Amino acid sequence: MNKQFFYESLEKKSPLFSAILNFNLEQHKKTLPYSNLENFLQTDFLTGNTFKKYQKPSPALFWDFADETKRLVLLDIQSLVKLARVLGVSLYAEEISHILDRKSVLQLQNELGKELYFYALERGKFRLHEIKERFKNTDKQLSLIDKVIRDGEKMLALCTQNWQEELKQIFSQNIQETLPFLAACIQENPNMEMTPAEAHLIWFSVKKLLFQEVNNSWLPYFN
Numbered sequence: 001m002n003k004q005f006f007y008e009s010l011e012k013k014s015p016l017f018s019a020i021l022n023f024n025l026e027q028h029k030k031t032l033p034y035s036n037l038e039n040f041l042q043t044d045f046l047t048g049n050t051f052k053k054y055q056k057p058s059p060a061l062f063w064d065f066a067d068e069t070k071r072l073v074l075l076d077i078q079s080l081v082k083l084a085r086v087l088g089v090s091l092y093a094e095e096i097s098h099i100l101d102r103k104s105v106l107q108l109q110n111e112l113g114k115e116l117y118f119y120a121l122e123r124g125k126f127r128l129h130e131i132k133e134r135f136k137n138t139d140k141q142l143s144l145i146d147k148v149i150r151d152g153e154k155m156l157a158l159c160t161q162n163w164q165e166e167l168k169q170i171f172s173q174n175i176q177e178t179l180p181f182l183a184a185c186i187q188e189n190p191n192m193e194m195t196p197a198e199a200h201l202i203w204f205s206v207k208k209l210l211f212q213e214v215n216n217s218w219l220p221y222f223n
Contacts, residue, residue, distance in 0.1 A: 005066035016065070016221045019074045024061045027170065060170050068222050069159045069203055073171045077178050079215045080156075084182060086124075086213045087206065088152025089116050091132050093124030095144060111145045119213065128205055131198070150181055157185035158194070159203055 065071055072080070089096065089112065097120060099105060109117045135155060137147045160168055172183040194202070211219050 005064075014220070016071070016074075019071075019221055020063060020065055023074055024063070027060055027062075060166060062164075062167050062170060064164075067162070068207075070163060070167060071221055072156065072159060072206075073167065073174070074221060075210075075218065077175065079210070079218065080175065081178060082214045083206070083210050084152040084156055084179060085112070085116055085148070086119070086152070086209050087128070087155045088148035088150070089120045090124050090127035090209065091136050091151050091155075092144060092148050093120040093127070096120040097125060099144075108145070112148070123213075127209065131201055131205065134198070153179060153182035154185055155202060155206065156182055158199075159206060160186050 062073075065074075075083070096108060096117070099108060105117075112120070135151060137151050139147070142150070160171065163171075168186050172186045176183045207222060
């Protein structure tokens with residue numbers, strides 16, 4: 001752990017420290033001991049092997065958030081989902097803007113939501129300009145909406161490549177039900193060769209879209 005970062009966050013009483021504390025409290029809640037009272041009423045429960053069977057493992061806690069990419073795990077799930085979709089739409093905004101027939105437009109609006117659809121037609125076309133061609137999916141078997149979903153989540157997964165395994169495990173478990181493709185990408189550890197400049201640009205782009213298009217209240221939690 002970067003003790004200097006931890007102590008500075010604690011001393012400043014920053015919102016980041018509160019978010020880290022809340023994150024670990026939530027992790028702890030998920031591993032509370034088994035509490036079915038009927039089992040406690042069994043005479044051999046506390047003294048026999050039955051008790052061991054119902055014990056849960058120690059909570060998975062994590063405190064080292066000096067690397068700000070790791071703070072993605074602190075986002076609420078709604079912000080995280082929207083961020084992934086904004087990233088995906090930004091990658092394919094040009095293609096989305098070229099779809100003109102009414103049926104396809106209505107389908108896109110239904111799948112993306114009108115807010116993201118009109119974002120693609122307006123600001124989205126001017127986002128991720130430096131990296132969109134590098135990360136766009138060329139698989140012709142995938143629909144446009146599948147590419148939006150997969151590549152938006154893959155961009156987030158790329159930000160986790162240098163995380164400790166325990167944090168990857170926590171993050172993927174927390175998002176498994178809502179963002180299963182992202183969870184799978186994190187576990188598979190996608191190995192895309194990136195220069196330090198590319199990795200920096202990806203993270204810079206993720207942060208920028210988080211603050212400008214998703215929820216600017218997260219700004220104090222990042223450097």
